[in-house]
Amino acid sequence: MQFVEAHGARIPQIGLGTMTLKGDVCVQAVKTALQVGYTHLDTAWFYGNEKDVGEGLRQSGIKRENVFICTKVRETHLEPDKFRQSLSESLANLQLPYVDLLLIHWNNKDIPFKTSVGALCQAKKDGFAKHVGVANFTTKMLDDAWAATSEPLVCNQIEMHPFINQDKVLATSKKHGMAVVAYCPIARGKVPGADALERIGKAHGKSAAQVSLRYLVQMGVCAIPRSDKPDHLKANLDVFDFKLADAEMAELKKLNDTNMRVVNPPHAPVWDTP
Ligand SMILES: NC(=O)c1ccc[n+]([C@@H]2O[C@H](COP(=O)([O-])OP(=O)(O)OC[C@H]3O[C@@H](n4cnc5c(N)ncnc54)[C@H](OP(=O)(O)O)[C@@H]3O)[C@@H](O)[C@H]2O)c1
Numbered sequence: 001m002q003f004v005e006a007h008g009a010r011i012p013q014i015g016l017g018t019m020t021l022k023g024d025v026c027v028q029a030v031k032t033a034l035q036v037g038y039t040h041l042d043t044a045w046f047y048g049n050e051k052d053v054g055e056g057l058r059q060s061g062i063k064r065e066n067v068f069i070c071t072k073v074r075e076t077h078l079e080p081d082k083f084r085q086s087l088s089e090s091l092a093n094l095q096l097p098y099v100d101l102l103l104i105h106w107n108n109k110d111i112p113f114k115t116s117v118g119a120l121c122q123a124k125k126d127g128f129a130k131h132v133g134v135a136n137f138t139t140k141m142l143d144d145a146w147a148a149t150s151e152p153l154v155c156n157q158i159e160m161h162p163f164i165n166q167d168k169v170l171a172t173s174k175k176h177g178m179a180v181v182a183y184c185p186i187a188r189g190k191v192p193g194a195d196a197l198e199r200i201g202k203a204h205g206k207s208a209a210q211v212s213l214r215y216l217v218q219m220g221v222c223a224i225p226r227s228d229k230p231d232h233l234k235a236n237l238d239v240f241d242f243k244l245a246d247a248e249m250a251e252l253k254k255l256n257d258t259n260m261r262v263v264n265p266p267h268a269p270v271w272d273t274p
Pocket of ligand 1: 017018019020043105135136157158182183184185186187188189207210224226227228229231232235236263
C-alpha cells in the first residue's frame with residue numbers, strides 16, 4: 001500500500017467507500033476488505049452504516065490501530081452543540097474512542113467557518129479525531145477555512161474520476177499542503193464499459209475500473225472505491241503493480257472535458273469551473 005502524507009496524516013492511497021452499504025452486506029464488505037489488505041475505511045454519520053462498519057472491523061480480526069478510519073459530520077450539524085452530538089453518535093456507532101480523520105461532509109453557507117471549523121478543531125483537541133479535514137470544499141471555501149482554522153486541515157474529499165476536471169480545487173488543496181481523497185473514483189459505475197479506459201486496461205491486463213483508480217493514484221490522490229463484491233474489492237486494491245504511460249495519462253486527462261459530475265445535491269456549493 002502507498003500513502004499520501006499531509007500535515008502529519010498518513011492516508012492509505014486506496015480505501016473502502018461504504019456509502020449505500022448497509023447491514024450484513026456492509027459488515028461483510030468491510031470484513032472482506034480488511035482481510036484482503038485494505039487499511040482505510042470511509043464512512044459518514046449520514047450513511048447510517050457506522051454500526052456495520054464498526055462490526056466489520058471487529059469481525060475482521062484486524063487491529064484497530066492498523067486501520068485508518070474516516071467519518072463525517074453533516075452540514076445540518078456544524079454548530080458546536082450539534083457537532084458534538086453528531087460526533088458522539090458516530091463514535092458510539094463505531095464503538096471507537098476516536099477516528100483517524102473527521103471531515104465536514106458539506107459546508108453550510110449559513111454558518112461561519114469560525115464556528116464550523118472551530119467545532120471541527122475542538123473535536124481534534126478533545127482527542128476524538130487524530131486529524132481533521134473537509135469534503136466538497138471549493139477553492140474559495142478552502143482559503144476561507146484555512147484563514148479560520150487552528151488545526152491543519154489535512155484533506156479535501158472531492159469527486160474525482162477521469163470524467164471531471166478538478167484542476168483548480170486540486171491546485172488549491174495542494175497549495176495548502178492537503179491530501180485530496182477522490183470519491184466516486186470509478187464514476188459510480190460509469191467507468192466500466194468506457195472505450196478508452198477499457199482499451200488502456202486491456203493493454204495492461206487490467207480492468208477499466210483499475211485504470212481509473214491507477215490514474216488517480218498516479219495523480220497523487222487517494223481513492224475510496226465502493227464495492228460489496230469480493231473480486232472487485234481485491235481488484236480495486238491491485239493497482240500498484242502497473243504504471244500508465246504519459247500518453248495514457250494524457251488521454252485520460254482529456255476525458256475530463258466530459259464534465260460529468262455524479263454528485264450534486266441541492267446543498268452543494270457553486271463549484272469551481274474548469
Ligand atoms: N464526501 C462526499 O460527499 C461523498 C460523496 C459520494 C461518495 N463518497 C464516498 O466515496 C465512496 C465511493 O463513491 P461511490 O460509492 O459513490 O462510487 P464509486 O466507488 O465510484 O462506484 C461504485 C460502483 O462501482 C462498482 N464497482 C466497484 N468496483 C468495481 C470494479 N472493480 N469493477 C466494476 N465495477 C465496480 C460498484 O458495484 P459493485 O458493488 O458491484 O462492485 C458500485 O456500483 C462512497 O462509497 C463514499 O464512501 C463521499
